[in-house]
Amino acid sequence: xxxxxxxxxxxxxxxxxxxxxxxxxxxxxxxxxxxxxxxxxxxxxxxxxxxxxxxxxxxxxxxxxxxxxxxxxxxxxxxxxxxxxxxxxxxxxxxxxxxxxxxxxxxxxxxxxxxxxxxxxxxxxxxxxxxxxxxxxxxxxxxxxxxxxxxxxxxxxxxxxxxxxxxxxxxxxxxxxxxxxxxxxxxxxxxxxxxxxxxxxxxxxxxxxxxxxxxxxxxxxx
Amino acid sequence: xxxxxxxxxxxxxxxxxxxxxxxxxxxxxxxxxxxxxxxxxxxxxxxxxxxxxxxxxxxxxxxxxxxxxxxxxxxxxxxxxxxxxxxxxxxxxxxxxxxxxxxxxxxxxxxxxxxxxxxxxxxxxxxxxxxxxxxxxxxxxxxxxxxxxxxxxxxxxxxxxxxxxxxxxxxxxxxxxxxxxxxxxxxxxxxxxxxxxxxxxxxxxxxxxxxxxxxxxxxxxx
Numbered sequence: 001x002x003x004x005x006x007x008x009x010x011x012x013x014x015x016x017x018x019x020x021x022x023x024x025x026x027x028x029x030x031x032x033x034x035x036x037x038x039x040x041x042x043x044x045x046x047x048x049x050x051x052x053x054x055x056x057x058x059x060x061x062x063x064x065x066x067x068x069x070x071x072x073x074x075x076x077x078x079x080x081x082x083x084x085x086x087x088x089x090x091x092x093x094x095x096x097x098x099x100x101x102x103x104x105x106x107x108x109x110x111x112x113x114x115x116x117x118x119x120x121x122x123x124x125x126x127x128x129x130x131x132x133x134x135x136x137x138x139x140x141x142x143x144x145x146x147x148x149x150x151x152x153x154x155x156x157x158x159x160x161x162x163x164x165x166x167x168x169x170x171x172x173x174x175x176x177x178x179x180x181x182x183x184x185x186x187x188x189x190x191x192x193x194x195x196x197x198x199x200x201x202x203x204x205x206x207x208x209x210x211x212x213x214x215x216x217x218x219x220x221x222x
Numbered sequence: 223x224x225x226x227x228x229x230x231x232x233x234x235x236x237x238x239x240x241x242x243x244x245x246x247x248x249x250x251x252x253x254x255x256x257x258x259x260x261x262x263x264x265x266x267x268x269x270x271x272x273x274x275x276x277x278x279x280x281x282x283x284x285x286x287x288x289x290x291x292x293x294x295x296x297x298x299x300x301x302x303x304x305x306x307x308x309x310x311x312x313x314x315x316x317x318x319x320x321x322x323x324x325x326x327x328x329x330x331x332x333x334x335x336x337x338x339x340x341x342x343x344x345x346x347x348x349x350x351x352x353x354x355x356x357x358x359x360x361x362x363x364x365x366x367x368x369x370x371x372x373x374x375x376x377x378x379x380x381x382x383x384x385x386x387x388x389x390x391x392x393x394x395x396x397x398x399x400x401x402x403x404x405x406x407x408x409x410x411x412x413x414x415x416x417x418x419x420x421x422x423x424x425x426x427x428x429x430x431x432x433x434x435x436x437x438x439x440x441x442x443x444x
Contacts, residue, residue, distance in 0.1 A: 013271065038317075038415075039328065041263035041310055043274035049235065052265035052274055052310040054332050088263055088274040095359050095419075097438075100368040102378065104356060106261065110276050134326060137317050138413075145408050146322040156324065174425040186367050187432050191360075192420035193260075197317075203396040203410040210409050216319075 013114045014167035024168040027062075033111045033168055034059045037089035038136075038195075042066060044085045057087065058129070058136040062163045064113055065120070065129040067156060082116035087161060095191040098175035099184040107172050107190060114165040120158040129158050140215030235336045236389035246390040255333045255390055256281045259311035260358075260417075264288060266307045279309065280351070280358040284385045286335055287342070287351040289378060304338035309383060317413040320397035321406040329394050329412060336387040342380040351380050362437030 007026045008014070016023050024030070034040075040057045043050060057066040064087060094107040120126045127148075134142035148156065175188050200216055202208070229248045230236070238245050246252070256262075262279045265272060279288040286309060316329040342348045349370075356364035370378065397410050422438055424430070 013268075013273070038314065039312070039330075041265075041274050041312070043263075043265040043272035043308070045267055045270070045272050046235075048267070049306055049336065050265035050267050050272055050308040051235070051336075052263050052308045052334070054310060054312040054330065056328065084271055086265070086272040086274045088276060090261070090263070090276040092260065092417075097359070097363065098367065100374075101352060101356055101364070101370050102374045104359060104363070104367070106278065108261075108276065112274070114271065114273075130323060134323055137319070137326060141319065141326070142323070145320065145326070146403055146406055148323050152322075152324045174423070177425075177427075181368055182427055183429075184368055185432065187422075187424070187435055187438065188428050189422055189424040191422050191438065194418050194420060195314075196416055196418045198414035198416060200409075201396070201412045201414065203399075203412075205399075205404055206410050207405075210407065213409055216409065216413065 008164065008166040010167065011114075011165050014112060014165055016167070016169060019169070019171070022169045022171050024170055025166070026168075027163075029109075029168045029170065030111050030163065030166055031059060033091060033109045034064065034089055035136075036109075037091050037111075040066070040087050040089035042085055042087055044083055056133060056136065057089065058132040059163070060129065060132050064161045064163060065133060065158055066161075067130070067133060067158045082118045083159070085115065085117045085159075085161060087111075087113040092193055093172065094193050096171075096175050097188055097191070099177045099181040099186045099188050103175055103177055103181075105171060105175070109168065109170045109172075111166065111168045113161055113163060115161050117159040117161045120160050123153060125160075126153060126156075126158050129160070130156065138215055140213065144213055144215075230386065230388040232389065233336075233387050236334060236387055238389070238391060241391070241393070244391045244393050246392055247388070249385075251331075251390045251392065252333050252385065252388055253281060255313060255331045256286065256311055257358075258331075259313050259333075262288070262309050262311035264307055264309055266305055278355060278358065279311065280354040281385070282351065282354050286383045286385060287355060287380055288339075288383075289352070289355060289380045304340045305381070307337065307339045307381075307383060309333075309335040314415055315394065316415050318393075318397050319410055319413070321399045321403040321408045321410050325397055325399055325403075327393060327397070331390065331392045331394075333388065333390045335383055335385060337383050339381040339383045342382050345375060347382075348375060348378075348380050351382070352378065360437055362435065366435055366437075
């Protein structure tokens, strides 16, 4: 596991065909992106066709957890042999405007995890995974809500995917124009983009005396 | 095409297995989400395995365009028969915190487009598509940069996907707790999330006399 703690081995599946210099395989970069991304896109193959669904995830060590419901598409395929998936989490940091059309880009950080997801059947693994999914929404939330009961646990499918075939891709910094374009009169640079949390809006049926907990008060970036 | 202008016919591929009440098939909802989302996730099948990549897109009427590069994975598969893809664009609007763990959610709007993408070979279609991709970054940008030359055009692959097998999914509003949980002491509600554009950062090599164009001055939501 020492090896895993440092980084991931590139495979044909995780070697980009373009911009290879943007690829990263160190676990620090990979973990940070997976932890910062609020949700990911889950790809799988259904009847030979690709399907991509947004879903929430959380990382625990070298395992990525995400959930669905028993009876839904991905889950049916996941038993008992597991479901081949590709999980992609992307954080966008800015718009990159170059003088030339073709050098426009985004500053972004993404992680791609390929592998076979398994259904988490054991409640001893499932409960901490659900706990972590809640804390991924906002750290501290899992301890401040009603835990799932046995019926809810049974109705919730959690999938797990090991971080083995993994790569990150990072684009940062300003535009890179060709030398002959640099004197063109067009503005060039980066427009930063951030996700901002606004003022919490209490539920219509919330007792107005219920205080906003500390872990929700700070506006902060996701 | 009158039919298409109003909405899309559900198919087994675009009928969600969960939360069917969140599904939308009207073109107004679908178009608005595709237009607001800065980028999407493109899923396809490579050697039998799912692959999901983030990419920028733009909608023109009932066609979705997105680009890659000749020689990269998706493009090789796209000629001449086209490439089966699933394009998913997701906009997140807020964190939904319920009293019970299992009713936590996100407020989001997503669109899924399934179909066979074709390579755009004709420059008469490719150039306006690239123009639209630039204006999707910021309206007005396409007219304020150097247009691609013949060599750049040839090196850029654009894919097109018709909006036929399409669905949107929308979750909005506050948490929905079970009646017996409503008196629990946990705060419940929504934390809105928005993407905010920060102060434009000029490129290191930009002539300081270059003015910031009007279309970039307004901070606005993406």
